[in-house]
């Protein structure tokens with residue numbers, strides 16, 4: 001009588017809420033937990049003015065009065081959205097992605113974009129390949145929709161074409177079809193890695209040869225710390241193999257819940273099929289909030305580069321502070337060689353490795369007794385190697401909190417986890 005979709009109670013499905021709510025559970029702890037943008041990077045109250053800017057600009061085109069535009073953004077709207085033109089111009093300017101507005105669907109965050117793709121693309125014999133570890137939004141939704149997933153183990157440097165090739169062979173050997181591969185090539189969540197250009201090119205070739213799509217999720221690409229950005233897979237895609245998942249959650253603010261899909265497959269038919277699915281999922285994305293994002297893009301000449309520059313500087317300084325704090329505290333506590341970490345070239349996350357298990361129990365202990373929240377890698381992967389790794393987010397803290405928090409974390413490792421510590 002009371003039975004529900006079994007996936008709802010799978011531990012994987014608990015993790016999304018857990019990540020969203022963990023800071024409330026330990027309100028006084030320093031949080032390296034969730035991947036939130038810094039609140040110093042946005043001003044919601046002032047951003048509301050962009051709605052009026054959007055209305056004025058549309059009215060200036062002369063087809064509607066401003067009263068009509070105000071009414072329109074309070075109504076139900078077209079399913080695919082009202083700001084695809086602005087998003088297409090932004091993609092040309094900032095991402096070198098040239099696509100027609102007709103192949104863009106505005107979504108309620110990247111999360112809805114993933115849901116639409118899973119519903120629209122997969123038939124009974126199809127398998128989704130997912131890099132492992134990965135952001136759990138995609139894997140969790142696939143599980144809810146009972147879409148089979150083949151995990152593709154990532155190396156410490158991220159996904160490799162060889163690992164994808166091997167996963168495809170496994171799927172084919174089981175008589176099923178590899179339909180699509182999901183990954184986050186730029187400043188991966190949770191690994192903090194960036195895919196080299198050669199791997200991007202190799203994956204595009206493989207997708208063509210093996211006839212699968214690449215679902216490229218790119219929330220962090222705009223936050224590159226060390227030099228020029230690499231081209232996205234979509235920018236390199238000459239044969240419509242890549243469906244691009246975009247979001248303004250990190251570059252504007254997550255409360256807009258504004259994401260989008262670029263789906264130029266089948267001469268624009270895929271975008272219209274995805275819209276059809278969307279009409280049964282969220283009907284349309286809030287036109288009011290689309291107006292806010294549309295007005296903001298307009299005001300910034302359809303480029304977010306200048307606007308995000310201070311955020312890039314902030315996150316770069318935080319990355320540097322975290323690496324320097326790790327070096328300092330690890331040396332001071334004599335933990336050299338035991339605590340290892342990467343130095344991400346962008347994004348929000350750093351990966352840490354210790355020679356001891358760090359799972360939910362250790363996370364709670366660290367938060368309650370040492371006042372630091374961080375995220376076990378095992379939340380993103382069931383692979384045994386994930387059990388001794390930790391994701392540290394440096395986007396939502398100050399440099400001072402970073403030093404204090406890293407100091408406490410290293411003390412926790414030394415006093416409670418590492419060989420010779422108290423049990």
Ligand SMILES: Cc1ncc(COP(=O)(O)O)c(C=O)c1O
Nearest residue numbers: 035109110111135189247249259
């Ligand atoms: C890789 C990745 N994809 C998607 C999302 C969710 O994006 P949105 O807020 O647009 O739903 C996140 C959020 O943290 C993420 O890290």
